[in-house]
Amino acid sequence: MTPVATIIITPRDRYTGLEECIDGVYHHTREPFQLWVLDLGYPPRVMEAVRKRLQHRPEARIFELGLRAPMDALREVQHLANTPAVVLLDNDSRVTESWLPPLLDAMHDGHAVVTPLILEREGVDRGAPLRNHLYTGELRVVEVEGTPYLIEHKHFRRTGVPEIPQERAATGTFELHCVLFQGDVFRSIELPSMVIREHLDISLQVAAMGRTMVVEPASVVHFDNLGTRMALPDMHYFFYRWAPGLTRASSRLFERRWGYNFYSEQSMYNWVVRRKAFLVSRWLGAPIGISNRATQVVKKLFCRDWDPLPDPEAASRPLLAGGVPSQRCHDLT
Numbered sequence: 001m002t003p004v005a006t007i008i009i010t011p012r013d014r015y016t017g018l019e020e021c022i023d024g025v026y027h028h029t030r031e032p033f034q035l036w037v038l039d040l041g042y043p044p045r046v047m048e049a050v051r052k053r054l055q056h057r058p059e060a061r062i063f064e065l066g067l068r069a070p071m072d073a074l075r076e077v078q079h080l081a082n083t084p085a086v087v088l089l090d091n092d093s094r095v096t097e098s099w100l101p102p103l104l105d106a107m108h109d110g111h112a113v114v115t116p117l118i119l120e121r122e123g124v125d126r127g128a129p130l131r132n133h134l135y136t137g138e139l140r141v142v143e144v145e146g147t148p149y150l151i152e153h154k155h156f157r158r159t160g161v162p163e164i165p166q167e168r169a170a171t172g173t174f175e176l177h178c179v180l181f182q183g184d185v186f187r188s189i190e191l192p193s194m195v196i197r198e199h200l201d202i203s204l205q206v207a208a209m210g211r212t213m214v215v216e217p218a219s220v221v222h223f224d225n226l227g228t229r230m231a232l233p234d235m236h237y238f239f240y241r242w243a244p245g246l247t248r249a250s251s252r253l254f255e256r257r258w259g260y261n262f263y264s265e266q267s268m269y270n271w272v273v274r275r276k277a278f279l280v281s282r283w284l285g286a287p288i289g290i291s292n293r294a295t296q297v298v299k300k301l302f303c304r305d306w307d308p309l310p311d312p313e314a315a316s317r318p319l320l321a322g323g324v325p326s327q328r329c330h331d332l333t
Contacts, residue, residue, distance in 0.1 A: 003034045005034070005083050005085040005104070006035075008038065009022065009025075009038065011040055012090035012176070012177070012223075013238050014231075014238060015234050017228075018042065021093065023053075024095050029100055030098075031101065033100075035054070035057070037054075040068055041066055047062070069195050071193055075193075078191060079187065081183065081187060085183055093223040094223070098219075099219045099221060102216045103219050106214055111212045112206055113181055113185065113211070114179070114216055115174040115179045115215050116215070116221045117164065117215060118175060119131065120223055121224065132158060133175075134154055134177075135154075135171075137153060137172060137174075138172035139152060139153075139318075139319040141316060142317075150261070150262045151312060152173060168214055168216050170212065171213050172213070172318075173200060174203060178223075185206065185211060190332060192331070193332055194250035195246045195250050196250045196268055197250060201258070207320060207324045242272045244272075257330070257331060258327060259328050266304075273302055273303055277297075277298035278291050
């Protein structure tokens with residue numbers, strides 16, 4: 001049967017979880033698909049297990065690309081994806097039953113980008129049940145002393161599942177935990193060398209095409225919000241992926257391409273410092289509660305946010321209300 005989608009799995013923050021991610025795709029996907037696994041420096045034992053799982057699967061392919069950021073790896077294979085739809089899936093995300101048909105239906109209705117409802121567990125915070133990570137979102141702009149800054153606003157952020165709307169809705173942003181692209185759109189977008197805000201760069205590109213993006217809550221995906229203890233190779237990848245050199249270069253690249261800084265730029269860097277403290281504590285064997293307390297100590301000692309406005313979101317306005325900003329350059333690195 002002709003595959004309807006190419007599902008491309010990349011590591012997000014860790015290596016652990018790839019096998020479970022692949023198993024979930026095969027268990028919950030009935031439609032014919034291609035499966036591509038991007039090996040970005042996975043430990044040999046992980047890839048050996050994956051190869052055994054996929055050795056009799058002709059639709060599966062492994063790309064050995066070496067240690068690199070996900071966007072750089074995706075740029076290597078972008079032109080090879082020849083199916084009507086392309087799904088980007090992080091290896092710490094888990095698809096659920098009948099996840100793909102609602103996304104394809106929305107694509108067939110003319111939408112260029114379709115995101116499922118993304119749910120997370122509160123493992124990093126309190127170990128509580130599922131809650132919303134992303135339903136819909138939008139880019140907003142706020143001025144500080146005459147300088148405009150962007151804000152990524154997420155609707156229904158961290159609300160409980162019963163409070164999340166169940167209707168398909170337009171969205172101005174998506175995230176890369178799981179997202180479906182109409183194939184021609186995926187092959188035509190630029191994939192800049194970013195490790196933060198890359199999804200927002202692509203969102204602006206899609207808006208500039210005059211194409212639409214929606215969330216389809218009939219499709220649900222879960223992701224592990226770093227509550228699971230990492231193995232040492234996971235730590236290696238996380239510290240590489242979130243290194244200051246890459247995160248700050250990403251901000252400057254976005255600024256060159258679109259002319260904006262983010263209001264939360266310093267907060268993002270501080271998030272990385274706090275998250276590293278949490279992960280090291282967890283790796284040393286500390287329970288979540290103690291790891292959270294250690295993180296708070298690190299926050300007080302080393303993190304100071306730049307937050308000059310008492311309520312920046314209340315002072316902001318929708319970025320696209322005035323039209324899509326002009327793309328200032330097409331640098332990818």
